[in-house]
Amino acid sequence: MKNLLHVAVLSLFLMGCGDDDLYKTSIPILEEGVLGVQILDTDGVEVDGARISIFDDNNVFVTSAFTDSIGERSFELQEGVYTIKVAAQGYIPSPVQGGIAIPVQINGGEATDRSIPLTFDPNAANTTYIQGNANIRGNLVVISDDANAYSTFTDSNGNYYLYNIPAGSNYKLTSYHTGYETDLLDVSLSVDTPILDKNINARQSSALPELTGSVTFLATKNGTVDITVTLPETGDVIPGAVTYTSGTYTMNDLPKGQFKVWATYNNDGYVMDPDWIAKNGGEDSALGLVVNSSNLTKNFSVTGAVELVSPTNSLDEVTPKVISTTTPTFEWKAYSSAQDYAVEVTDIDGNLVWGGVEWSGDEAAPIATPKHGSIGSVTSIKYNFDNNPETPSLEDGQLYKWSVTAINTGNTAISTSENQVGIIKVELPQ
Known part of the structure; x- marks a missing residue:
């Protein structure tokens, strides 16, 4: 990764400063930092047109963009913790589907670089891609058959891009976002004919159910933890389905579907109690959530983390x-x-x-x-x-x-x- 991003951020400090300002001990801290990402293949060649998606520390989608001709893209981000996901036709995504990306820290007024390698997909010749519009920004779009599910998030214009999907005739396409309903669409995919305009009608609704519950702190002092609803097939967070609580919580307008609800993903000194999960029938039973039209309840037990x-x-x-x-x-x-x-x-x-x-x-x-x-x-x-x-x-x-x-x-x-x-x-x- 070139150091131009560092020069650009340093220029922000120097612009508007008189000569005397350079010697002051108090330097203003910017609320935003710059994340520079470079995508290379396994031969060290820059990957043009790879889609980079940025997520916050709750794995909630923030923004996305495509790499340029030298495989680079920069993002201005609020100070905080983020993860990076990369997808491109013909390459295995990073991280792999269901994998956990290593976080990156963004500090105000600083530039941070990440170089991410992409590996060629040996099955690329048997795959295709599908793209379209799903009405709203940050909508979780999923295409699935009986064996696999593939996901992405819409950009600021509501556009989505799904890469490296095996050819097949039994796919279902849909999207998820709190406050919205979406129908299941039947899709057939051919290697020779990528689908470029498959639109999804995400409709706003005020008649969706709510999720309520509570958190019990076991063998540890009480605190505040996050509650997050995810799609189990892909591990993605349902947009809008994150809240924080020190006891009871309410989450409104959940879309219909089968999900998992997690507590305390952040670095807060707590983790979900593994023994509590086991005693409640294992992960699928303890964390599983089927949303139809009725309001639901989901309680949790958390404990202190191993330090x-x-x-x-x-x-x-x-x-x-x-x-x-x-x-x-x-x-x-x-x-x-x-x-x-x-x-x-x-x-x-x-x-x-x-x-x-x-x-x-x-x-x-x-x-x-x-x-x-x-x-x-x-x-x-x-x-x-x-x-x-x-x-x-x-x-x-x-x-x-x-x-x-x-x-x-x-x-x-x-x-x-x-x-x-x-x-x-x-x-x-x-």
Whole structure:
């Protein structure tokens, strides 16, 4: 990524400043920062026309744009935490469908660069794309068949673009947004004939149901957490379906569909209690939500998160912690009642790199076992300490995320670390 963005932001500070202003100790902090994104293929060639979508720290769509002829695009964003998703015809999306993108911190008056690689899709010759208009900005558009679902969000003009869809004749196309109703459309896709004008009639409605509920804080002090409704097939947040609560909550005008409701995605010191999820029939039962025409209730139990020590970004920002080794030692604080821990490392696309939890037993009472083997009550282990021959080495210049799951004597997962901590970047000495 070129450094022109940094020069541009610095110019904002210097414009309008007299000579004496350069020596003042008080520099105004801008509310907006600049995010520069460059998209390259695996050969290092710039990807022209890739669609970059930006999401906030609740995974809510913010904005989108296409890369230029040198594979770049910049965004002016309010100070905060964001994630980046990229899609282009002929390439595997980043992150992969259902994957978790590593967050990026935007600071007011500063420029931040991200270079994101795209891998050629080996099945590209058997895929096509569909685009059209869905009436409103930020509308979640989904095309699905019995096996797969593909999603995107509309831009400021209500336009949508869905790439790399396998040819088929049994697709359903629809959209989701609070306050709006949309019909299911039948769609047939052919490799030879991309669909360029399939419009979706999202209609505003005042007769949609509401969701109410409460949050119980287990073995921890009360606080404020976010409540978010998502589409389980893709992991996308339903636009408008996010709220915050320290006890009870109400969410109005939900669209019809089958969803999942999550609590406390943000770095707030809390996570959903894994044991509560297990005792309520597993994730599908505890978090599942079918919206028709009736009002609904969904309650949650949350608990304190496992606290990471090193290496990790801080709780209040997601700037990656730079490490100078490919075999880092992970350290965290002991968690009450934990008798074992499972450490997991994922890459920038959310793909598992090492460790994690092996789940067994039935859904109502799942058994959690560390994939890297039991480590007991120790609170520090080295990457790939189990010498798994299938574990890849961490790569210089790459971003990763690590997390911890706490497990009790009954092999029940009782807590995890926060969603947006444990972000690291490998930078080896030159």
